[in-house]
Amino acid sequence: MGDGRIQLGVDRVLTDPSLLAGKRIGLVTNFTGVTGNLELSSRALLRAGVPIVALFSPEHGLRGTAQAGMSEASGDDEETGLPVVDTYRKSESDLDAAIAEHDLDVLVCDLQDIGARYYTYYATMLTCQRAAARAGVPFVVLDRPNPLGGTVVDGPGIRAGFESFIGPLSIPIRHGLTMGELARVGARLDSGAGIDVPQPTVIEMTGWERAMTWADTGLAWVPPSPNMPTPDTALAFVGTGPLEGTNLSEGRGTTRPFEIFGAPWLTADFADRLNAAGLPGVTFRTAWFTPTFSKHAGEVCCGAQLYVTDASRYPGLRVGIEILAAARESSQFAWLTPSHEEVGDRPPFIDLVWGSIDLRTLIDAGKTSALLEQLGEAATLRERDIELLSYQGKGQW
Incomplete structure (x- = not known):
């Protein structure tokens, strides 16, 4: 109230x-x-x-x-x-x-x-x-x-x-x-x-x-949708929303969507690799989970749970970039086009999420620094x- x-x-x-x-x-x-x-x-x-x-x-x-x-x-x-x-x-x-x-x-x-x-x-x-x-x-x-x-x-x-x-x-x-x-x-x-x-x-x-x-x-x-249960989810979603364009589970089918994420082929050191990036205002713990629906439903997944420790410093999309770059090191990682989106000559779903090909192509090329430069420019975006x-x-x- x-x-x-x-x-x-x-x-x-x-x-x-x-x-x-x-x-x-x-x-x-x-x-x-x-x-x-x-x-x-x-x-x-x-x-x-x-x-x-x-x-x-x-x-x-x-x-x-x-x-x-x-x-x-x-x-x-x-x-x-x-x-x-x-x-x-x-x-x-x-x-x-x-x-x-x-x-x-x-x-x-x-x-x-x-x-x-x-x-x-x-x-x-x-x-x-x-x-x-x-x-x-x-x-x-x-x-x-x-x-x-x-x-x-x-x-x-x-x-x-x-x-x-x-x-x-x-x-x-x-x-x-x-x-x-x-x-x-x-x-x-x-x-x-x-x-x-x-x-x-x-x-x-x-x-x-x-x-x-x-x-x-x-x-x-x-909750404005079934997978947006708390204001914390909305903040996390800024960074983890792009996971929807991949074969990583973004936590749909769990009690903490967009805060828990992973896949059956990730290993228990994934959270450690994310913590090693030294991102401000956020920390990660190793999480095992079994989605009840959506990607990897019924499969045991390993990954991480995201905890925002300081909302004023939470780096948003840099979190998503670090997650995707770490997951991309696995040969089983893939970019997806969900079935509910139009296909054909439309760009891949992840490109629509980001607004260009840059997220997909620069992560594939291992050039995350170029993506971070884009984020540095965002605060003064006057397009x-x-x-x-x-x-x-x-x-x-």
Whole structure:
């Protein structure tokens, strides 16, 4: 339960429903869309008289029962009785038809992101923002905190040709932006690319400051997907997310996904090799585990468990680079393209995760120092020189 330190965008609307104008409103949301007191936003807004007529759900579904790369079917929501439109992997024409079918005059988004570029909720928001623009319908974001804070930036941008649903914007992997700010950035980049997307209306939070981590917000954590159980997972995911593009288990099917990782062919000295890298703010222990599903399900794996000892110094993507470089020394290591991604002439999945071929090719060549140089440049990345209306005045990201 929230302690009142922060008033979420949805809570501001509940205090003043006039902030949401419109007679027929569509709400892009799921189980993460809750008030500071953990009531579903959809139900709370309806009770306050906000005329929501349809719900639009992302990956994992409205209730969160679906695993990665999956969603729940469209239908009716048991909580509100409203029709549910499954947006995941739907075409532009499908979204356009849904907006027209429900005769919407406003589309509102209330989803909790985790702060990493390759998490898909903000991609859903952007596709819905574009659909609203095509329909001439205003788009509104009920803002929420970035669980990793808004001051640290980590990782490269995306090179042309490597855009995807896990990387629709050329922003750093740890981007430091809220959903409202991501919507503003998306609209500016779209408009710069000749796509007519007006700036969204953002119902900003009160009480949130950019340096806040999730613990600082006083808000309860709602796991935003089945394999994101804690805020610690979200922080670890910045570094270990790229393991999804390999034949290493990233810990799906364990109680600590993205913190435990390994494979049947790794040996007990793997954690020692990672500790020898001397990374600040993190340590590793040898871990044996048997995933109940996903990669290596039912097989005994050896690897490591990651422990963040100092979140302010956690080196994020450098952790992932060191893990991949150490695993690459085995002849059994391989880069993968998961079955839920499009194949054919698309780049390998790992290239979409990183935003270029660099992670894969430089690790294959044993040139991790070149990758570390890219990370050193990330903190001052000004690839687009995007200006934001931040929570602390006008600034640059």
